[in-house]
Amino acid sequence: xxxxxxxxxxxxxxxxxxxxxxxxxxxxxxxxxxxxxxxxxxxxxxxxxxxxxxxxxxxxxxxxxxxxxxxxxxxxxxxxxxxxxxxxxxxxxxxxxxxxxxxxxxxxxxxxxxxxxxxxxxxxxxxxxxxxxxxxxxxxxxxxxxxxxxxxxxxxxxxxxxxxxxxxxxxxxxxxxxxxxxxxxxxxxxxxxxxxxxxxxxxxxxxxxxxxxxxxxxxxxxxxxxxxxxxxxxxxxxxxxxxxxxxxxxx
Ligand SMILES: [Fe+2]
Ligand SMILES: [Fe+2]
Numbered sequence: 144x145x146x147x148x149x150x151x152x153x154x155x156x157x158x159x160x161x162x163x164x165x166x167x168x169x170x171x172x173x174x175x176x177x178x179x180x181x182x183x184x185x186x187x188x189x190x191x192x193x194x195x196x197x198x199x200x201x202x203x204x205x206x207x208x209x210x211x212x213x214x215x216x217x218x219x220x221x222x223x224x225x226x227x228x229x230x231x232x233x234x235x236x237x238x239x240x241x242x243x244x245x246x247x248x249x250x251x252x253x254x255x256x257x258x259x260x261x262x263x264x265x266x267x268x269x270x271x272x273x274x275x276x277x278x279x280x281x282x283x284x285x286x287x288x289x290x291x292x293x294x295x296x297x298x299x300x301x302x303x304x305x306x307x308x309x310x311x312x313x314x315x316x317x318x319x320x321x322x323x324x325x326x327x328x329x330x331x332x333x334x335x336x337x338x339x340x341x342x343x344x345x346x347x348x349x350x351x352x353x354x355x356x357x358x359x360x361x362x363x364x365x366x367x368x369x370x371x372x373x374x375x376x377x378x379x380x381x382x383x384x385x386x387x388x389x390x391x392x393x394x
Contacts, residue, residue: 231365249347266334270327329359
């Protein structure tokens with residue numbers, strides 16, 4: 144579970160690994176019964192909620208995630224999007240397609256494990272559908288809009304129009320998708336663990352396991368970078384830079 148602005152300190156301390164150390168460094172008492180949300184506490188104390196959430200998010204990072212995160216704060220949003228597209232989205236599209244082929248092959252065999260493969264395949268299909276729809280929406284709607292607000296903020300592009308009034312709405316949807324994808328991946332791994340496929344010693348299973356681990360690791364870095372770096376910066380840019388531009392234009 145990840146920390147959210149609407150969660151209380153107690154909830155964050157209890158639910159998010161690594162959060163306690165960060166809360167303590169800010170002098171925030173997570174033992175008190177105060178149920179106010181983090182966003183209110185930050186506003187009252189003049190603390191930057193984005194930086195706090197980012198620190199909580201990085202508290203339990205793997206070495207790969209820290210490497211991927213390094214240097215991100217200096218990059219433009221367009222550069223960050225290019226990195227996400229090239230490094231994470233392309234990889235994910237390829238891995239999902241490869242896994243789908245493995246399932247097709249395995250489920251088509253006459254082996255006694257065919258039904259196990261079909262059961263795990265159903266969990267995989269749900270995970271793949273969610274992730275592919277999500278990446279499509281990011282690539283076709285969210286990323287181009289973020290690139291457009293950055294261009295407009297620099298004075299180098301027209302004021303962007305979209306079917307949503309503010310980037311906050313699709314970002315909220317994307318964050319919910321991230322949680323859903325996480326949960327569907329957990330169910331896929333559970334379906335695999337509960338199957339008797341480990342006994343099959345098949346080539347498909349070995350290949351599937353070899354693809355699954357890198358995909359899982361890459362996905363956690365990918366989701367982290369969007370949730371804690373790209374999207375908060377885009378929301379900030381829109382509210383701080385673009386809103387005054389829009390109001391000035393309407394005057
Ligand atoms: Fe993404
Ligand atoms: Fe995403």
